[in-house]
Amino acid sequence: MSDKKEQTKLTMFMWILFRFACIYIVLIIALVIFENKLIFIPAKYPDGDWTTEVIKQSASSTVTVSDVFIQTADDVKIHAFYFEPAVSEYVILYCHGNAGNIADRKSISAALTEIPASVLSFDYRGYGRSEGSPNEQGVYLDAEAAWDYLTQTKKIKAENIIIFGVSLGAAVAIELAKRHPDARLLVTESAFTSLADMATRQFPFLPKFVVRANFNNLEKIKSNKIPYLQFHGIEDTLVPISMARQLHRASTSKYHWYHEIKEAGHNEVMLYTKNYISIWKNALEASDYLKKEIP
Numbered sequence: 101m102s103d104k105k106e107q108t109k110l111t112m113f114m115w116i117l118f119r120f121a122c123i124y125i126v127l128i129i130a131l132v133i134f135e136n137k138l139i140f141i142p143a144k145y146p147d148g149d150w151t152t153e154v155i156k157q158s159a160s161s162t163v164t165v166s167d168v169f170i171q172t173a174d175d176v177k178i179h180a181f182y183f184e185p186a187v188s189e190y191v192i193l194y195c196h197g198n199a200g201n202i203a204d205r206k207s208i209s210a211a212l213t214e215i216p217a218s219v220l221s222f223d224y225r226g227y228g229r230s231e232g233s234p235n236e237q238g239v240y241l242d243a244e245a246a247w248d249y250l251t252q253t254k255k256i257k258a259e260n261i262i263i264f265g266v267s268l269g270a271a272v273a274i275e276l277a278k279r280h281p282d283a284r285l286l287v288t289e290s291a292f293t294s295l296a297d298m299a300t301r302q303f304p305f306l307p308k309f310v311v312r313a314n315f316n317n318l319e320k321i322k323s324n325k326i327p328y329l330q331f332h333g334i335e336d337t338l339v340p341i342s343m344a345r346q347l348h349r350a351s352t353s354k355y356h357w358y359h360e361i362k363e364a365g366h367n368e369v370m371l372y373t374k375n376y377i378s379i380w381k382n383a384l385e386a387s388d389y390l391k392k393e394i395p
Contacts, residue, residue: 135311178242192219267366291332
C-alpha cells in the first residue's frame, strides 16, 4: 500500500513538473515570437507635434525645422526632422530610444542646436511617418541612410558629424560609429551592455541564447576609436549604472569622457546634468585637437 502511495506522489510530481516545463516552453516561444514588439514601441503619425516651424533661440537667433524623407538601402522610406540654426559648425545625427517618435523629442533637438550644431533627428522604420517595421538590422540600415543623407546629399564632412544615441539609440549610434570611425565624436546616454543582458534582467528565467537581437554594445565599444562622450544617470532603474561602468572600462577609445549624473533616471540625463551643453562643447573642442593625434 505504501509503495502505491509513493508511486502516486511521484506521478503527481512528474505531472506538475511536466506542466511547469510546458508553461516555461510556451513563455520562451512567446518571447521569441514577439521579441521585436517587446523591443520596439513606436508611436505612429499623427501622434505628436509634427509641425515644422522657425524656433527662436534668442532675440537674434533662430532655428529652422524642416521635413526630410530618406530612402534606405533596402528601399524603405524613413522620415526625419532637420534642425538648422543660423550658425552651425557640426551636425548631430540623433538616434532616439525605443519608444515614441521624433515628434516627442523636438525640444531635445532644439536644445542641442545651441552647441551650435544642426541636428538630423530621424525615425526608425515603423516609427512616426517612416515606413516598414523595425528590427535590429533594419534600424542599422536606417541610421546608415541618415549618415548617407548628411555626407552625400548635404555634403557634410564626416569629421563634422557627431553620432548621438540614447538608450536603444545608443546601440544604433555605437554600430554606426563602428562603421564610420572618421566621425568627429560619439555621444551616448543611458547605454546598456547588450540586449541579452537587458532581457535576462527583465526576465531572469530567460536563457540568453534565445535572444535573437544582438545590440551588443559591450563587444563593439572595445573596438571604438572615435572620441567618446558617455553620460549615465546614477538613479537609472531600467539600465543600471553598473552597465555604464562596464562600457566605460571596456572602451578602447584613446579619449573617453565619462559622466555619472546624480539624481538622473533613465530619461533625465539632460535635465539633471549641470552645464550639459558646455560638456558637449568641451568634448568637441578637445576632439578637434585630439582627432589629429589619433592614428
